[in-house]
Amino acid sequence: MDYIRAFIVGGLICVIGQILMDKTKLTPARILVSFVTLGVILGALGIYEPLVKYGKAGATVPLPGFGYSLAKGAFKGVDEYGLIGAFTGGVTGTAAGIAAAVFFGYLMAIIFSPKMKK
Amino acid sequence: MEKKLEKQLSEEFKNMVDKNNPQSSIIKDCIFAFVIGGLICDVGQFFMNMFLSLGVPQENVGYYVATVMVFLGAFLTGLGIYDNVAKYAGAGTIVPITGFANSIVSPAMEFKREGYILGVGARMFIIAGPVLVYGISSSVIVGIIYYFIKYFAK
């Protein structure tokens, strides 16, 4: 059941991105920025939470889920440390993803080189 | 062409371009994005269930999943597979966090020939940088707003 829900929720979020790509002239970078920011806002308003409860990885793996984690982290930070938590919380909540991306990004760049497209 | 014709054509041209514009087949694109995006999330779900069954607490399992998915995205990019799937999947591979990893690894590899500091180090954020800038900044803003709402609600 988890898998069906994750598939549908995750797939639908991607379809929204695809429609934006095909129908507007928005570049992928702009779509990613909008998705993350939207995730932060929906997360802060408590709208994304039910989606995460229902779709699990289907809601956390796409980029709005990254925004949701940022917002959730910022709230947790404020709860624990007060105002400074607004600054520490977001990055703390997403530190694993960011550090992994930087570290593996560097590692892969050392190991591999780009190949000519066919 | 003569000035008069040029003026007339430059006004008509936008319509000519729109008429000649081949459309992406949006239905096909969306099906690919849905299926592949959904499958990537299922891979995430698989690891989530696996880590939970290994006794990772619910509140931390997201860190594990993010790390593994980022690794997979980075590794498939390094192998030269990710872009070939993305050609069909479109947003299905761009929107998941594996796409975020791809957007970091691909320029890091590409600019290796410009050196490890200003090539790899600086250029790895040309696509992902804005995502971090806007994501982190908006999380700070909602955090501050949350702080004041809490403060005045007391």
Next chain:
Amino acid sequence: MAVKKIGTQTIKLKNPPSILETATITGSKEGEGPLGQYFDVILSDDLYGEESWEKAESKMTREAVKLAINKANLHPDNIDYMFSGDLLNQIISSSFAARELQIPFFGLYGACSTMTESLSLSSMIIDGGYADYVIAATSSHFASAERQYRFPLEYGGQRPPTSQWTVTGAGAALLSSSGNGPYITYVTTGRVMDFGVKDANNMGAAMAPAAADTILRHFKDTGFNPNDYDIIITGDLGKVGKELAVELVKKGGYDISNIYTDCGVEIFDLSEQDVHSGASGCGCSAVVFCGYLYKQLKAGRFKRILLISTGALLSPTSSQQGESIPGIAHAVAIERSV
């Protein structure tokens, strides 16, 4: 008094230079296309044994120039001038090739119009009596263009249907004041035209007005009409731009649809090879002309052709600043005999 100029933008060459030899080097994808048999060298490795795409591209230019000179049994020392340009910042492919070749060098930037820009200037310098042997060359490389203008190679993006595929290829033509042809007889220099297209993924549309303008200007200045040519061929408008160009020229009073095509449509098999609207890049019209068209002229299968290389004069900076894309097109008429 400009005695050789006719009309407003055209030169009729009094001593038409002969194209002695040409040489082409292409990537593997171009070699697999329908014109593959006409190219001199087809690389199996698009890095050409070098460390970077930029070095590979420069080597392609250098080797194409050398090959053209060798075919004519000449030496780089015999060449008076080299006109060359490419797409990379500060035209490093061309100038680094010229560094090795040690031929007096004029670097050009005309984006993808560089093949006819260099042919135009080479013809004039020979016709004017300033040189006996001149090289006109240009190159582009898919991978070096992608990383400068678009995305890293391994980035998982989706190319829209109007996008074009940058040709990996270099072409060089050796022009001489003497020889048995084919001859360059007319040169029509284009104006920069901009009909407001902003979509950098639709270069064909951005360049079509410039191509149409130069074709119409050529007819008006020379008094020729489409029937005077065996083939009229633009540089890299692709499928989308080609249709627009035919329509624009028709509105200008000429129907070219029977004898007109585009190098960017011919070099790849658009249904089999994944190139969307066709090919682009300086190398596109360079290898189609120096390979296919030149050999057809030599063999007498074409008597007179009009080649119009087309360039989109944008930069990543101008695109990001929201500027529309200016286009340019230069035409040269080439005849089997005079």
